[in-house]
Amino acid sequence: MKGHVRDHYIGAVVNTEQTPLKCREITKVFGENTAAARALLTEGSSRQEVLERTGCLVAVRDATFAVERGEIFVVMGLSGSGKSTLIRCLSRLIEPTSGTVEIDGIPIGDLDDQGLRELRRTRLSMVFQHFGLFPHRRVIDNVAFGLEIQGAAKPDRYERALEVLEVVGLQDWTDHFPQQLSGGMQQRVGLARALCVEPEILFFDEPFSALDPLIRRDMQDELLSLQANTRRTLVFITHDFHEALKLGDRIAIMKDGEFVQVGTPEQIIAAPADEYVREFTEDAPKTKVITVGSVMRPLTGEAPRGVPVRLASVLDEVLPRLLSSPEDLCVADEQGEIVGTVDRDRVAELLGANPRTGFAAGGGPVESS
């Protein structure tokens, strides 16, 4: 079970604040003749056609999404799918060919160099795949780098850096050089460096992919507990579907530069948009993701007896009871009202061989135009 509540839909409706990150139709074309490539794209040519006719590589095509405050938005795709390019377009480390990115309502494409620097200094931060630490600086000077760039005085930035290092548990390693630390510790430094400037939006570019599986799990847990306390806006890139399920409030699955499906982990598991997505979901830990609510039958007649299970529980929590109980279990919503029942056949069907079940779950394929 995650350390924080998944209430992004409610949040999206209730939240009257500005959406922190909004992207519309971001496209990035690498190559000489980008104008011709764009023309072909608007005609609806495929990525392969564009490559053959113009020699240009379409890295990202029409990516549209918004990330709400406190949300972890995961972009999952295999290597070459354009996810790293996409995350760099969000901060203009790579200039998008077309499309708009709005951060707190400010279209960042219109900013000049100075404005962009100001934005990056105060609101954004990033954690890199191979850590991107400065090998010539001690841990504390790595972490304090962002404040140093902003012109903060040494005592101030060291004070803040020490605070953050304590958060990630590296307070005893301040005077070491990065290469003297293990991979996991190095990425903690990377995380601390990103957190030190107190950004509103944090970008993670496959931060844990270079780590051992056990350390990766620790880092994921740590990230979730950090997020539970501070509720920043996170965009997280990964090629690991399990990581996406574990961290993501919503997941965008990317293939050949395009979003194939965007949805909550549950939506994606329960109703993969196409064969490509389904392959990922096949060995996914479904019972840890799917909630009682999505396999429940609405209450028709009289409710069965017994202590009800909650609507928001994942299947893992109710399976022991379901398997030992002779009857169906009743399901209660947040108010304790009995709203439906869940039965073994239904769950068995989901976990079984037949993948095409008619669950009432959203998250269809993203339309490509």
Place this chain on the structure above:
Amino acid sequence: MTATARPAGPTAVSHVIEARLALDRRRRLRSGGGLIIGVAVLAAVQIALSSLGGFPGSLVIPLSDWIDDARRWVIDNQTSHWSFSFFFNPASDFIDWFLRAVEWFLLWLPWFVVAGATAMVAAAVLGLRAGLLAGLGVVYFGAIGLWEECLQTVALMTVAVAIAVAIGVPVGIAAARYDRLQQSLRPMLDAMQTLPAFVYLIPVVLLFGVARVPAIIATVVYALPPVIRLTNLGIRTVPPVTVEAAEMFGATPRQTLRKVQFPQALPSVLTGINQTIMMALSIVVIAALIGAGGLGQVVLVSLRGLFVGKALEAGLAIVVLAVIMDRVTHGAAGIGARRRLRLMPDSLAQFGPVQWVESALAAIDRHLVRTGNLLALPLSRKLNVAAVGRHPRKVLGGVLLVVGALGGAAIGRSEFPGTISFSFAPAIDWLVDWVRDNLYEIGGTWFGTGWFSDSITIHAVTPLRELFSVDLAWPVVVLAVALAGWRLGGAPLAAFCTACVAGLGFLGMWTLSMDTLAQVIVAVAMAILCGVPLGVLAARSDRFERMLKPVLDFLQTIPSFVLLIPVIIMFNVGRIPGIIASVLYALPAATRLTNLGIRQVEGGATEAAKLFGATRGQTLRKVQLPLAAPSIIAGINQAVMLVLAMVVIAGLVGGGGLGLETVKGLRRTDSVGSGFVAGLAIVLLAMLLDRLLQAWTRRFTPVGGGP
């Protein structure tokens, strides 16, 4: 595997093999055929034009007269023309002032402070033993009576290197940022590194005359490429993700450079500075030709007067200077081993007295640190710099040096005391005489160094020179080079080669160039015959490689001119010492790259050959040498360029050829023009050989190679 298993009978098999062999023959004929036809064409042209001989004087462009006119114009306008009064003269005045200031300071310092400072720096960077040796080296400068000359050279080096770094680092940074600048710089830097140092002297003399400032300018130009190259390289190899991270934190380009890129590029930049220092030192003697003074002047004057002993003393001082500077800057770049507080080598550590010495040293060091702390801690508090408190030894050393300098100057004890003096010049002079009397013809027989030089002269150098400059009609030589260019690099290279060779003739340098070329060919042949087998041996035996390494290191550290001196001791002046010295000079390149090439051959290939039962000789011939060919040819390429540089320098000690002509231009104002033209001929020859050899190297590079 019986005969019945085969699809056809024996006749059919032999038929297939016949066809195969025929194909192989045709292929070999086709690749050799070009050569045969080429030689035939050349022979036919030679027979038809046999009366032509060397390049006709009527075709020569009077470039040298024009240059002399230009020189006269410069002299007339030096005080009036704007380019002099606003640019050249102020620049020259500034450099002169800078040099005088450094020189004054160095000579003001008491000698023991100079020795002590050198020892302390070397000890801090490299360890105690190196520190002691460096201090002794400085004492050697004074002991041979060349204290002032040495410090003059040091001052000249300091100024030249400071200017080179002040220009080179910013240019390197700019080149790293702008691809286009890098692209336009690269051929220039390549050309600069190809040319012998000699070539820079004449244009500088044309503009600035003969004095110490032009010597500095020539040194700066010659020594500039490495620092530009390695600064550029260092910044370009900074991991891009760190630059991206800096950008992500909103760093300005300048902040990124200062805080992220340059600090990471620093080791590379320091390596570049190290190479720049070594290049500057390598032309100390040559720069003396245009008035650099100092140690180079001593070497030059002594050699001219055939005081070989004195020349060797001064030459050794240059080597000592080079070794100290090389080791210290190398260590500072963090390339060397960590410094140690040991005096004796580890192999002796088991002996009682050694341990006793080491523990005594450690005790002394503890006392020094304690004393240093008494100074360093209050100082660091006063200055509010924590770092000062961390280095008690350095603080103590610095304080001692300052006190020594002021105290020494106050009581007038700055000069090197005459009581410390030693000289091995008489011994060397005696040795030279002895060699002449006894080794020239050993025991009155025909055998000896005299026979050796005579045979090389009579059987190799002279015939080759006569062949190129007299016997062969000049169009044949041009055509031969053009054909070689065509075969190695197609029409563009052929055109380039033709232009270069014909240029030698048009400049009126045909005979002299052919003389130099003959010497280069003989020396390169000897360098290959010695260097490649040595490289093969080094590749096959780790022990031999370890034995060879210090010798090769030493040969590469010695400035080219100094290498001439011991050779002159053995062979007297003339063409042969130049050739032998260039063989020694080029040997490291040929040996190192052969060794490297063979060692880089993939272990799998060698193992496979062994598994098939190949002998060591077969493995070498059929697997290792072919695979190492690109590296070996690159070694030969380097060897040729080094030989050319050396042969030109050897013109000074009787080598003749283009080198001598250039030197004449430097010495006598009335032949600046012909000196300049000779320098230009050296450039043409260097570019010709370099391009041809590079094309040859490319042909041997397996991936995407081939004609």
